[in-house]
Amino acid sequence: MHVRVLAAASAAAVLAAVTVPAFAHHSYAEFDTDKKMTVEGTVKEFQWTNPHSWLLVNVPNAKGEPEQWAVELSSVSLLASRGWRPKTVVPGDKVEVTFHPMRNGMKAGSYMAIKLPNGKTMGDTDRLGTAAQ
Amino acid sequence: MRLAHRWLGYAAGSALVVFCTASSAAPAPAAWPDLSGIYWTNTYSPKIVPVGGGDPPYKPEAMAEYRKNADAVKTYSLDDKSRKVCTPDGIPRILQSPYPFEIVATPNRGEIHILYELNHVIRLISIDKPLPPADELEIFPFYSGHSVGHFEGDTLVIETAGFNEKTFLDNSGAPHTDQLRTVERIRKINGGKELEDVVTIHDPGVFTKDWSARFVYQPRSDIRMMDYVCGEKHRDLSSVKGVVQRR
Numbered sequence: 533m534h535v536r537v538l539a540a541a542s543a544a545a546v547l548a549a550v551t552v553p554a555f556a557h558h559s560y561a562e563f564d565t566d567k568k569m570t571v572e573g574t575v576k577e578f579q580w581t582n583p584h585s586w587l588l589v590n591v592p593n594a595k596g597e598p599e600q601w602a603v604e605l606s607s608v609s610l611l612a613s614r615g616w617r618p619k620t621v622v623p624g625d626k627v628e629v630t631f632h633p634m635r636n637g638m639k640a641g642s643y644m645a646i647k648l649p650n651g652k653t654m655g656d657t658d659r660l661g662t663a664a665q
Numbered sequence: 666m667r668l669a670h671r672w673l674g675y676a677a678g679s680a681l682v683v684f685c686t687a688s689s690a691a692p693a694p695a696a697w698p699d700l701s702g703i704y705w706t707n708t709y710s711p712k713i714v715p716v717g718g719g720d721p722p723y724k725p726e727a728m729a730e731y732r733k734n735a736d737a738v739k740t741y742s743l744d745d746k747s748r749k750v751c752t753p754d755g756i757p758r759i760l761q762s763p764y765p766f767e768i769v770a771t772p773n774r775g776e777i778h779i780l781y782e783l784n785h786v787i788r789l790i791s792i793d794k795p796l797p798p799a800d801e802l803e804i805f806p807f808y809s810g811h812s813v814g815h816f817e818g819d820t821l822v823i824e825t826a827g828f829n830e831k832t833f834l835d836n837s838g839a840p841h842t843d844q845l846r847t848v849e850r851i852r853k854i855n856g857g858k859e860l861e862d863v864v865t866i867h868d869p870g871v872f873t874k875d876w877s878a879r880f881v882y883q884p885r886s887d888i889r890m891m892d893y894v895c896g897e898k899h900r901d902l903s904s905v906k907g908v909v910q911r912r
Contacts, residue, residue, distance in 0.1 A: 580806075612804040618829075618843070 563632040563642040568657065571601055575625040580618040582607050587621065587643070589629055602640040603631050615654060625649050630657045697772050697792075698819040700851065703890060704860050704882035705765040709907035711738075711836035713761055715876045716863070727840055727871035734838025743838055746831055751895040753786045753808035755832030756825055756847045757864045760880045763905040767890055777814060777821070784894050790814040790823050802827030806843060820852040834866070842870030859883055 573591035585605040590598035605611055621627060626649050631641030645655030715721055723731060737743035746752045754762065764782040771777070772792075779788040790812045796802065797811055805811075806829035814823040826846045834841050845868040854861045860882045867875045893899050902908045 608804065617803055618806060 562634055564635045565632050567633055568630055568644060569633045569641060570628060570630040572628045575621050575623050575627055577623060578621045580608060585611055599639060603629050603643050605643040697770055698816060700768050700821055701770050703765055703767045703885050703888060705885045706882045707905055709763040709905050713757060713835040713878045716879050721876050722873045724871060724873055730840045731838060738838045748895055751784045753784055755808050755828060756810060757878060758833060758835050759786055760862055760864060761835060763902050763908050765885060765888060765890060782890050782893050788812055796826055808832055820850050823849040840871055841868050844868050844870040
């Protein structure tokens with residue numbers, strides 16, 4: 533029985549490691565909620581998953597080389613209640629994403645809003661000082 | 666947090682149903698055909714072949730994707746989470762598994778579970794219940810989809826929808842989309858000496874028409890299920906024709 537529990541826990545750890553690109557479950561203090569940042573890029577991957585969904589976007593740097601930014605969104609249920617669906621964004625989509633950036637300079641942030649290829653905007657770019665959901 | 670509320674809601678609803686069932690003099694549910702037991706195939710093929718042979722009826726772009734995937738399988742370079750991080754195979758891939766599975770029926774709860782030895786896959790089939798609404802299937806896609814079933818005579822008919830797109834249809838890299846729906850017809854054949862599962866596959870995202878595949882398993886009351894996920898030591902598969910052990 534003991535071994536069985538350990539095996540299940542290991543499998544869960546492996547899953548967590550592969551589905552969360554930048555870091556695991558964490559404190560919201562890592563994001564600077566007094567700042568917002570907007571990047572334009574191409575969707576590499578949209579991970580529709582709990583506890584948090586992730587959007588990976590390739591953004592050209594000053595040399596024109598693609599750099600990956602990881603934007604964390606909320607849970608599937610919360611996103612769904614705000615109109616999101618698993619294919620609201622798909623790889624290859626050109627998007628403009630606004631987020632609270634990480635305090636430590638990592639290329640990651642907490643989602644505030646997104647402009648989709650069809651011009652539709654979702655979310656809110658004006659919630660500085662709050663935890664974006 | 667809202668998700669937690671949702672599950673609490675389900676739990677409260679279930680408790681209510683149980684209470685009402687227990688307090689009323691409801692007749693015992695009709696006996697289900699007994700499909701319970703451990704089953705194990707004796708033949709295996711990495712490619713799922715349609716009934717009648719040939720290839721599944723791929724659209725041209727899906728056939729191109731399949732060929733690309735099949736080449737990647739040969740060099741172990743396919744991005745196959747089911748074999749690299751042991752996520753569930755999905756349907757119909759799990760049906761071709763060379764490992765055993767067990768059917769567990771709990772008529773008093775209206776459920777059948779199918780437990781697969783490979784990767785601890787558990788399928789829950791709610792009997793005589795409708796599939797969740799389309800919106801829920803889209804928002805909460807599962808590896809093994811959402812399944813409901815009913816009996817037609819001695820045949821268990823399982824309808825499954827609401828799949829994610831993280832799986833392949835077979836071990837040769839057959840692609841699918843979230844439009845996938847499957848209908849399985851499971852019954853005992855040859856006087857109970859074998860179990861048959863004929864699965865019909867509907868996915869207008871990759872196929873020009875629906876197609877079916879057939880799997881046959883043998884009842885194996887002489888073995889027990891093992892606790893196995895990919896990458897660990899597993900049972901001896903040398904009795905399953907078609908399995909090539911990777912060395």
